[in-house]
Amino acid sequence: MRIRPRQQLLDLWRAHLQTSFRAGEWVWGGRDGRNSVSDAEQLMCLLYPSSELANFGVDPDSIATADDVAAVVAVLGDDIRVGAALVTKIEEFFDTYTDADGEPTFAGGSYFRDAGFGAPTDAQRALEVVDSYSMSLSLCIAALRVLRRLEQYLGKDVRREAEELSERVTALKPRVSDRLTSAMIGLARSFVMHTPPFTSSAGQQVLNLVNQTGAPAKDVIADFSAALGDLRSRALADVRSGHTKDVELRDDKRAFECGWTWGIGSGIDYESDSDITARIATQPGYAINQPYLYFTLVALDGIKDLHSQRTSEPDLFQPHQAELVDSLKRRGDLAQRYWSTIARFGTGRWPLEDLPWRTSDGKQSYYYSLAVTSFLIQDLLENRSTTDLGRTVEVLRRLADHGNVTSRPVPDHAAELLHHPGLTLTLRGSEDLHAGPLIGYYVSDFTTLLLKRSLLAAQLARDVETREQLLSFARSAYKHMQDRAITSGRAKDLWDNLGTDGDTAAPSWFLTERMMECLVVAHTMYSQPPLSSRELEKSAQGKISEADHLLNQEMLQVGDSVNSPRFKDLKEIEQSLNRARELMNKRPHTAEALATDALRRLDVLAFAREDATR
Known part of the structure; x- marks a missing residue:
C-alpha cells in the first residue's frame, strides 16, 4: 500500500x-x-x-x-x-x-x-x-x-x-x-x-538485563558504572530538581535510571x-x-x-x-x-x-x-x-x-x-x-x-x-x-x-x-531530496564522463554544419548531459538515466555514420 x-x-x-x-x-x-x-x-x-x-x-x-x-x-x-x-x-x-x-x-x-x-x-x-x-x-x-x-x-x-x-x-x-x-x-x-542498589530486586533486574554474556556480576557492575559515569555527572550538574533523598548518583554500587x-x-x-x-x-x-x-x-x-x-x-x-x-x-x-x-x-x-x-x-x-x-x-x-x-x-x-x-x-x-x-x-x-x-x-x-x-x-x-x-x-x-x-x-x-x-x-x-x-x-x-550515496554518484559520473567524451568525438565529425539535423541531435544530447551533471549529487539515479539515454543516442549516431562510411 x-x-x-x-x-x-x-x-x-x-x-x-x-x-x-x-x-x-x-x-x-x-x-x-x-x-x-x-x-x-x-x-x-x-x-x-x-x-x-x-x-x-x-x-x-x-x-x-x-x-x-x-x-x-x-x-x-x-x-x-x-x-x-x-x-x-x-x-x-x-x-x-x-x-x-x-x-x-x-x-x-x-x-x-x-x-x-x-x-x-x-x-x-x-x-x-x-x-x-x-x-x-x-x-x-x-x-x-x-x-x-x-x-x-x-x-x-x-x-x-x-x-x-x-x-x-x-x-x-x-x-x-x-x-x-x-x-x-x-x-x-x-x-x-x-x-536502586544492585542487591535490590530492581537492581538485579537491571543487572540481568545488561548482562547478556553471563559475565561475573562485579565485572558487569564495573562496566555499567564506567559506561554511565558521564551521564551521572551530567545529572548531578544539569538537573537542579529531582534529587530526592533516595537518589545517590555517586555510588557505583547502585544502578541508575532516568x-x-x-x-x-x-x-x-x-x-x-x-x-x-x-x-x-x-x-x-x-x-x-x-x-x-x-x-x-x-x-x-x-x-x-x-x-x-x-x-x-x-x-x-x-x-x-x-x-x-x-x-x-x-x-x-x-x-x-x-x-x-x-x-x-x-x-x-x-x-x-x-x-x-x-x-x-x-x-x-x-x-x-x-x-x-x-x-x-x-x-x-x-x-x-x-x-x-x-x-x-x-x-x-x-x-x-x-x-x-x-x-x-x-x-x-x-x-x-x-x-x-x-x-x-x-x-x-x-x-x-x-x-x-x-x-x-x-x-x-x-x-x-x-x-x-x-x-x-x-x-x-x-x-x-x-x-x-x-x-x-x-x-x-x-x-x-x-x-x-x-x-x-x-x-x-x-x-x-x-x-x-x-x-x-x-x-x-x-x-x-x-x-x-x-x-x-x-x-x-x-519533501526531502531522494536517497543519494557516493557509490551512486560515481556510477552516474562514469557514464556522464564516457558520454561527454563520445559527444566530443561526434562533434569533430560535424564541423561547421550547424544547421544539420545531426548537429541539432548532438546539441540536444549536450543539454541532456548538462542536466545530468546538475542532478548528479542530488538525484544520481536520474542523472544516470539521462547519461544512459545520451550514450544510447550517441551509439545510434556513431553506428549510422560508420554504416554510411562502409
Missing part, C-alpha cells in the same frame, strides 16, 4: 470535520469521553498539520492558494471564518481546562482506567498526567503559530469582523502562553532518577531563578519516582517539538520560557542518551536484541522493546550516525513480526493485546491519594509507533536496501492501521474499529492523532 501523505492528511481532515462538526456545532469527545489529553488530541489533528506544513495553512492567504485544503475546510466557512472557527475551538479548550483561579489543568480524567484493583475515584481522575503536559506543549506551539499567521493576515484586513477576530486572537495568545509555561513546569517536575514518571514525582520540587507563581510549581506530586518508558517517550516527543520551535522561532517564547526549554532539553538529552546507551550495552548481544525488553520492576513487553528502539533511532538521527542502523532495523523487523504487523494476524494471539486494549500501565503512587485503588493507563499505539519510527529511520538510511526495508515496515504498518479504520457511520475513516461500526462508532482521538503525526512525518520525508 502506497503512503500518499498529502491526500491522506486531507482525507483525515475531511473525516475529522465530519465527526466533530455537526449541524454547525463542534462536538467534543470520542470513544473515551472528554479529558484534557483527548480534547487536545482532537484539536491537534487540525492544528498540527497547519502549523508544521506550509501547504496546509488555514489562514485566508494559504487557503486561497490551496484549492484542495479550501475544499476540505469549507464546512467551517470561507475566508476568515475558517480562522474564526479554530480560534473559537482553542478558546473553548482553554475555558474547559482552566480552573476558577485561572490556573491550567492537566487531568487524565477518563484516560485513567481500572487496572484490576477497582475503578478510579473522582479525586484520582483529577490527577495530572505527563501525556497532558506533553500534548499541551505541542498544542500550545501549534496554536501560537496558527494564531501568529492569522494575526499577520488580519492586520491587512480592514473589515469589522477582521478587527473583532484580531482582538480575540490578541486576548487568546497570553492564555496559550500561560498553559505552555505550566506544561513545561509539569514536565520538569515529572522527570525522575532512580538509583526518565519520566506518569505525573509529578513524589517529593520533586521545582527550582528556578525565575519568579514563577503558577500553582503547578508547588502542588504536591504522587507519582512513583521511577521512569516509565511510555511516558518518557511522549515527554521526549513534546520536548523535541518545543526545542525545534525555540530554534526556528525564538521570539515565540518569553525569557522565563526560554529557561524552561533549556532545562527540559537537558533532561531530554540525558534520558535519550541513557536509554540508547543501555539498549546497546556490552560487547555481545545488545540488551535490546534480547526481546522482549524487561523493566526494573520486572515487567516485560514488546511495546517496551519498541519504545527503547525509538530512543535509539532518535539518537542515531540527532548524531547523523548509521553505525548501528543495520542491527536496529533487524530489531524493528522482529518487532513488526511479533506484533502481527507484517505477519498474518492470529485470532486470540497475545500480540493482539498490544493493539487492543493495549499495554496496561499501572500508575504506582496513585493509590496514595485518599487510599484509592491502584489505577491504570492503556497504551494502544504499537503500530503507529512502529510506523513513525520506521519513517524517521528511513530518512537516515544511506543505502537503497536499508531504506526500502524500512519503508516496507512503514507500508505494512500503514496497511495494518487502514484495516483498523472505522468503515461506516459518522466516524468513517478515523480510528479505531472495534467491531462497532455505524453511527454508534466513536473515534479514538489517541490513535487518530498519532496517525496524523505519522502522515506529517511522511510528508516531511517525501
Whole structure:
C-alpha cells in the first residue's frame, strides 16, 4: 500500500470535520469521553498539520492558494471564518481546562482506567498526567503559530469582523502562553532518577538485563558504572530538581535510571531563578519516582517539538520560557542518551536484541522493546550516525513480526493485546491519594509507533536496501492501521474499529492523532531530496564522463554544419548531459538515466555514420 501523505492528511481532515462538526456545532469527545489529553488530541489533528506544513495553512492567504485544503475546510466557512472557527475551538479548550483561579489543568480524567484493583475515584481522575503536559506543549506551539499567521493576515484586513477576530486572537495568545509555561513546569517536575542498589530486586533486574554474556556480576557492575559515569555527572550538574533523598548518583554500587514518571514525582520540587507563581510549581506530586518508558517517550516527543520551535522561532517564547526549554532539553538529552546507551550495552548481544525488553520492576513487553528502539533511532538521527542502523532495523523487523504487523494476524494471539486494549500501565503512587485503588493507563499505539519510527529511520538510511526495508515496515504498518479504520457511520475513516461500526462508532482521538503525526512525518520525508550515496554518484559520473567524451568525438565529425539535423541531435544530447551533471549529487539515479539515454543516442549516431562510411 502506497503512503500518499498529502491526500491522506486531507482525507483525515475531511473525516475529522465530519465527526466533530455537526449541524454547525463542534462536538467534543470520542470513544473515551472528554479529558484534557483527548480534547487536545482532537484539536491537534487540525492544528498540527497547519502549523508544521506550509501547504496546509488555514489562514485566508494559504487557503486561497490551496484549492484542495479550501475544499476540505469549507464546512467551517470561507475566508476568515475558517480562522474564526479554530480560534473559537482553542478558546473553548482553554475555558474547559482552566480552573476558577485561572490556573491550567492537566487531568487524565477518563484516560485513567481500572487496572484490576477497582475503578478510579473522582479525586484520582483529577490527577495530572505527563501525556497532558506533553500534548499541551505541542498544542500550545501549534496554536501560537496558527494564531501568529492569522494575526499577520488580519492586520491587512480592514473589515469589522477582521478587527473583532484580531482582538480575540490578541486576548487568546497570553492564555496559550500561560498553559505552555505550566506544561513545561509539569514536565520538569515529572522527570525522575532512580538509583536502586544492585542487591535490590530492581537492581538485579537491571543487572540481568545488561548482562547478556553471563559475565561475573562485579565485572558487569564495573562496566555499567564506567559506561554511565558521564551521564551521572551530567545529572548531578544539569538537573537542579529531582534529587530526592533516595537518589545517590555517586555510588557505583547502585544502578541508575532516568526518565519520566506518569505525573509529578513524589517529593520533586521545582527550582528556578525565575519568579514563577503558577500553582503547578508547588502542588504536591504522587507519582512513583521511577521512569516509565511510555511516558518518557511522549515527554521526549513534546520536548523535541518545543526545542525545534525555540530554534526556528525564538521570539515565540518569553525569557522565563526560554529557561524552561533549556532545562527540559537537558533532561531530554540525558534520558535519550541513557536509554540508547543501555539498549546497546556490552560487547555481545545488545540488551535490546534480547526481546522482549524487561523493566526494573520486572515487567516485560514488546511495546517496551519498541519504545527503547525509538530512543535509539532518535539518537542515531540527532548524531547523523548509521553505525548501528543495520542491527536496529533487524530489531524493528522482529518487532513488526511479533506484533502481527507484517505477519498474518492470529485470532486470540497475545500480540493482539498490544493493539487492543493495549499495554496496561499501572500508575504506582496513585493509590496514595485518599487510599484509592491502584489505577491504570492503556497504551494502544504499537503500530503507529512502529510506523513513525520506521519513517524517521528511513530518512537516515544511506543505502537503497536499508531504506526500502524500512519503508516496507512503514507500508505494512500503514496497511495494518487502514484495516483498523472505522468503515461506516459518522466516524468513517478515523480510528479505531472495534467491531462497532455505524453511527454508534466513536473515534479514538489517541490513535487518530498519532496517525496524523505519522502522515506529517511522511510528508516531511517525501519533501526531502531522494536517497543519494557516493557509490551512486560515481556510477552516474562514469557514464556522464564516457558520454561527454563520445559527444566530443561526434562533434569533430560535424564541423561547421550547424544547421544539420545531426548537429541539432548532438546539441540536444549536450543539454541532456548538462542536466545530468546538475542532478548528479542530488538525484544520481536520474542523472544516470539521462547519461544512459545520451550514450544510447550517441551509439545510434556513431553506428549510422560508420554504416554510411562502409
